[in-house]
Amino acid sequence: MIVELDCGNSFIKWRIIDAFSRVLSSGVVGSIEELVHALDEARTSHEFAHCRMVSVRSDDEVARLENVLAQRFGLCVSTVRPASCLAGVRNGYLNHERLGLDRWMAVVAAHRLSAGACLVLDLGTAVTADFVDADGEHRGGFICPGLPLLRRQLREHTRRIHYDAVAANDLTGGSFAPGRSTAEAVERGCVLMLRGFVASQLELAKEHWGDRFEIFLTGGDASLVADVLPCAKVVPDLIFIGLAIACPIPS
Ligand SMILES: Nc1ncnc2c1ncn2[C@@H]1O[C@H](COP(=O)(O)OP(=O)(O)O)[C@@H](O)[C@H]1O
Numbered sequence: 434m435i436v437e438l439d440c441g442n443s444f445i446k447w448r449i450i451d452a453f454s455r456v457l458s459s460g461v462v463g464s465i466e467e468l469v470h471a472l473d474e475a476r477t478s479h480e481f482a483h484c485r486m487v488s489v490r491s492d493d494e495v496a497r498l499e500n501v502l503a504q505r506f507g508l509c510v511s512t513v514r515p516a517s518c519l520a521g522v523r524n525g526y527l528n529h530e531r532l533g534l535d536r537w538m539a540v541v542a543a544h545r546l547s548a549g550a551c552l553v554l555d556l557g558t559a560v561t562a563d564f565v566d567a568d569g570e571h572r573g574g575f576i577c578p579g580l581p582l583l584r585r586q587l588r589e590h591t592r593r594i595h596y597d598a599v600a601a602n603d604l605t606g607g608s609f610a611p612g613r614s615t616a617e618a619v620e621r622g623c624v625l626m627l628r629g630f631v632a633s634q635l636e637l638a639k640e641h642w643g644d645r646f647e648i649f650l651t652g653g654d655a656s657l658v659a660d661v662l663p664c665a666k667v668v669p670d671l672i673f674i675g676l677a678i679a680c681p682i683p684s
Pocket residue numbers: 440441442443444445461556557558559580581651652653654
């Protein structure tokens with residue numbers, strides 16, 4: 434079995450797949466310790482043979498994770514490294530090493546899945562938009578704060594915004610009526626910012642490509658904007674699809 438890891442800034446997404454890419458088990462954890470616990474449980478029913486990982490965390494954290502996986506599970510991790518070109522996609526950054534590896538995996542996967550140009554949107558800790566031409570030329574993209582960062586900035590930099598974040602979970606409930614409490618006002622306001630950002634990316638994509646492009650939507654908060662982009666393909670495992678392309682299992 435193959436252990437796959439996508440380490441974002443807030444959460445580590447993990448899954449166990451078989452040689453036919455069937456997902457046998459998966460989860461989302463907040464720390465390396467929780468990951469070890471989840472994998473300890475998973476290995477009671479699955480034998481781990483390989484491990485591949487993409488991470489946007491610090492070099493220290495990646496090294497710690499690689500160490501834990503080697504020592505505890507005997508896994509030699511294949512970790513995605515920056516590249517200027519992969520699977521027909523040319524990295525559009527002036528310095529290709531600076532492009533987030535999660536973005537790189539998402540654009541590589543989107544190009545593989547798409548027949549033409551694509552706009553790739555990933556809503557996680559940060560929100561990213563990337564533009565890829567039909568011929569695989571990555572044009573670059575945009576980064577803005579995601580929902581967790583928008584909320585935190587308001588809480589930390591204003592004196593009177595306090596509310597129970599747990600109780601506020603999904604306070605929009607699909608409604609964007611003006612908020613009648615701090616929690617409603619902040620939660621709905623932040624989600625509206627994300628929806629506005631996503632709508633602006635759609636307009637930019639139309640300027641570049643007319644109506645000849647596809648939109649790929651991924652990340653933990655994708656569902657908050659999906660109805661703004663009715664034509665978008667929501668692909669929760671987009672980064673894992675790129676990871677399999679970047680780190681094939683040697684036969
Ligand atoms: N099961 C889940 N566990 C954790 N976060 C989730 C879950 N489902 C949706 N989310 C949302 O996903 C966001 C994190 O998205 P994610 O793509 O995992 O971020 P990152 O890759 O930056 O760690 C959180 O803000 C949260 O609102």
